[in-house]
Amino acid sequence: MSMDPLVTKARVLWESLAAAPVSFAPRGGISVVASPESNLCPAGWVGVVSLDGAAVVTTPTERSAALVRDGLAALPVEAVTDADAVREVLPVAQVLGPATLSYASPDAFRSASPGALAVQQLPSDHPDLRGLEEAAGEDDAGEAGLRGITSPAFVVRAGGGVIAAAGYQTWPGGLAHVCVLTDPAWRARGLAQVTASATVAHAFAAGLLPQWRARPLASRRVASALGFQELGAQLSIKLT
Known part of the structure; x- marks a missing residue:
């Protein structure tokens, strides 16, 4: 087989x-x-x-x-x-x-429509990303790993600040390790799915294989909604 x-x-x-x-x-x-x-x-x-x-x-x-x-x-x-x-x-x-x-193929990828949300693109070292990490707390920010992204950051703003962001770290061998973080006050509103969707689309355009590594069930559900398959x-x- x-x-x-x-x-x-x-x-x-x-x-x-x-x-x-x-x-x-x-x-x-x-x-x-x-x-x-x-x-x-x-x-x-x-x-x-x-x-x-x-x-x-x-x-x-x-x-x-x-x-x-x-x-x-x-x-x-x-x-x-x-x-x-x-x-x-x-x-x-x-x-x-x-x-x-979890991993996604171009054929299985289910892009998330931003609807009324405006997804913006920022440089990976933009200071507004640090504000999001402070709001999320040290543990969640460390788990997300936004500081290590090599792609642009795809973000949603509210009240002048970034409330959700995603990007990816380019790993050896053509892998795009997806990193996602949402302000705790704005979770369960689909923001992770929207920002991650833009990130995955960018990775595919660059010829990379998107990888989603997660422990929380909520994160795994976001990956599944985007068409990622849990392989190990x-x-x-x-x-x-």
């Missing part, structure tokens, strides 16, 4: 981010490799990415690779991004995630 082209492209991108020779195994397989320069996780951590029933895992050292390989062998691939399950088989000090990984998950682990 031929693999979904979206899965194939997503896997190639994450294999390149592993920064070491590794490939997704056949369905149900878990490939573990030592890679101190891995971009799957913070430096010194273990990075786990599962896509369509297979997983790649990077560790900082050969010693930790052997430990992780033996521990994860006790789990089905569906559980390797489940923090509670991983704690049962590995000495875990801290985790980040899991976060769902990511988990970062710091060992004791």
Whole structure:
């Protein structure tokens, strides 16, 4: 059976981010490799990415690779991004995630009409974006990652300030990592969907593959409304 082209492209991108020779195994397989320069996780951590029933895992050292390989062998691939399950088989000090990984193809993309809203374009370093981050709070702003976008920012304004914004970070291999943030006082009004829609359209025009990484259910629903498919998950682990 031929693999979904979206899965194939997503896997190639994450294999390149592993920064070491590794490939997704056949369905149900878990490939573990030592890679101190891995971009799957913070430096010194273990990075786990599962896509369509297979997983790649990077560790900082050969010693930790052997430990992780033996521990994860006790789990089905569906559980390797489940923090509670991983704690049962590995000495875990801290985790980040899991976060769902979703991708969109041009054919599946469902553009959101802005209606009466005016979506404007700003430079990625525009000071009004910092005002939005202050309104959202440190945790939400850090999760959104607007400070790292390499695309223009697509924003909605009210009262002279930016109340919602989206953009993307260009990752190696042609991936556009979508970043979205809405002022808490203006949430649940469709602003994330409208600004993200403009962002995704820009990414497609640039020949990039849009990626949506999310933990909150509300964020996952926005991605689904735009036609993103949930293909896997990511988990970062710091060992004791």
